[in-house]
Amino acid sequence: MASTIAEIPREVLETFARSDEYHNSFLLRPDEGLEYASEHIKENGLMHHMSVPASQGEFLKLVVLAIGAKRVLEVGTLGGYSTIWIGQGLPEDGELITLEISEVNAKVARENLAKAGIRNARVLVGNANETLAGLPTEEPFDLIFVDADKQSYPNYFLEAKRLVRKHGVIIIDNVVQKGRVADGSFARPPAIGVYPNDSTVDGVRTLLKLLKEDKEVEATTIATANEKGYDGFLYAIKL
Numbered sequence: 591m592a593s594t595i596a597e598i599p600r601e602v603l604e605t606f607a608r609s610d611e612y613h614n615s616f617l618l619r620p621d622e623g624l625e626y627a628s629e630h631i632k633e634n635g636l637m638h639h640m641s642v643p644a645s646q647g648e649f650l651k652l653v654v655l656a657i658g659a660k661r662v663l664e665v666g667t668l669g670g671y672s673t674i675w676i677g678q679g680l681p682e683d684g685e686l687i688t689l690e691i692s693e694v695n696a697k698v699a700r701e702n703l704a705k706a707g708i709r710n711a712r713v714l715v716g717n718a719n720e721t722l723a724g725l726p727t728e729e730p731f732d733l734i735f736v737d738a739d740k741q742s743y744p745n746y747f748l749e750a751k752r753l754v755r756k757h758g759v760i761i762i763d764n765v766v767q768k769g770r771v772a773d774g775s776f777a778r779p780p781a782i783g784v785y786p787n788d789s790t791v792d793g794v795r796t797l798l799k800l801l802k803e804d805k806e807v808e809a810t811t812i813a814t815a816n817e818k819g820y821d822g823f824l825y826a827i828k829l
């Protein structure tokens with residue numbers, strides 16, 4: 591049985607993209623560093639479609655500015671596109687740590703960050719599950735942005751909650767996935783018979799179950815419709 595929710599007609603996707611582009615044309619300023627990064631990510635064969643859309647990058651920067659963040663942690667760097675947006679919101683003495691499993695991606699990200707003039711960012715290479723476990727709680731983060739392998743989301747959330755300050759913000763990307771997360775035909779692994787099996791969906795579902803029981807955070811899902819289709823991110827505050 592194929593999922594019906596996941597299949598968004600092309601005309602609808604085009605409407606999302608057109609609308610996003612229209613709004614961006616009024617709200618986003620051209621930025622050489624970000625434009626260079628997008629191209630450099632493509633030239634190096636990285637999966638550029640995995641970078642956040644520009645409107646979401648601006649949102650991350652706005653959150654950094656709104657909460658006066660000085661220490662930010664990102665899980666999932668790719669080529670550093672979202673890292674640049676976050677870095678642009680940070681003050682001179684701010685600190686940004688971004689975690690990436692791939693040495694190749696990290697190299698491209700470091701080049702992009704240097705070109706964009708983001709000097710206070712460090713890319714730490716390794717499996718984020720292990721890197722996070724080694725980060726101390728003594729210097730908590732103001733904002734943590736999670737955008738890596740979805741099956742690790744439950745652990746990334748628990749680590750983020752441990753490492754973020756009281757009333758700090760945790761943003762977790764791709765929690766809607768074109769509606770697949772809420773689509774019962776995507777079964778928990780191991781899937782059987784005709785049912786599709788998707789561990790990225792399962793990671794988000796487990797995260798949502800954790801949040802339902804968690805009295806230490808307040809959270810909501812912000813759905814997004816843009817050039818990348820229909821998705822959403824989770825916005826949480828540690829109480």
Ligand SMILES: C[S@@+](CC[C@H](N)C(=O)[O-])C[C@H]1O[C@@H](n2cnc3c(N)ncnc32)[C@H](O)[C@@H]1O
Nearest residue numbers: 640641642666668671672690691717718738739
């Ligand atoms: C969606 S991309 C990140 C996009 C980036 N935040 C942006 O918007 O520009 C996810 C990244 O997470 C990395 N990743 C996947 N599993 C990981 C893991 N276990 N530890 C650290 N990084 C991981 C991937 O290599 C990939 O570069």
